[in-house]
Amino acid sequence: MKIEVKLTTKEEAYIIKNMYPLYLHDLSGHYGLIAGHTPNCHGIFEDSNDYTTLQDQYDAQNIWWEKQNCLYSYLILVDDIPAGFELVATPPYCTPGIDFFVNDFFLMQPFRGNGIxxxxxxxxxxxxxxxxxxxxxxxxKNVIGQKFWHKTVSNYTKGNYxxxxxxxIDGNKLIFRFCNT
Incomplete structure (x- = not known):
C-alpha cells in the first residue's frame, strides 16, 4: 500500500472540499448536539445560517489556497486514491509561540485502523x-481520537511531548505540544 501526502494546488482544492462535509459530519459524532456540530437550518454543518449551500462552504475554505506561505492543505492519498486531508497553519493562524498547528485532520472510514x-x-x-x-x-465520545493522537505524537516524539x-480558541480541549527541531 502506497501512502502519499501531497500539498494541494488551487486546481486540486475541490478534492479536499469534497471531503470536508464528511469530516464535519464525522466530528458531529464526537461533539453531539453542541452548536456548530449540528447542521444549520439549510442542512450544512456550520455555525452560521449564512451558509445555504455547500458552495458557500467551499468558498469560505478558499483561504487555504490563497495564503500558501502560511496555510498548507495536504491531501492524503492511498494507492493514488484520495483518502483524507491534513490542514496545517503557521503564524498568525496559531497560538503565539507555536510554529505549526494541525488545524484539521481527517481520514475517511474505509482507510482507518491500519496505520495510514x-x-x-x-x-x-x-x-x-x-x-x-x-x-x-x-x-x-472522542476516546478513539484521543488515543490516536496520544499514540501518534508519543511514537513520533519518543515520548517527548x-x-x-x-x-x-475552540473551547476546552486536550492539547498536544511538541518540538521536532
Missing part, C-alpha cells in the same frame, strides 16, 4: 521543523 493516519501525520510532521500544537475533543487539558 499515523503514517500521514508523521509525514507532515517531518516536512516542518519547530514547535507544533494540535488539539482534540476531550469528551468520552506535552499533553494537557486546557482552554483553546
Amino acid at each position: 493516519a499515523q503514517c500521514a501525520a508523521t509525514k507532515v510532521f517531518e516536512m516542518f521543523r519547530g514547535k507544533w500544537e494540535l488539539f482534540t475533543n476531550p469528551a468520552d 506535552e499533553e494537557v487539558l486546557g482552554p483553546t
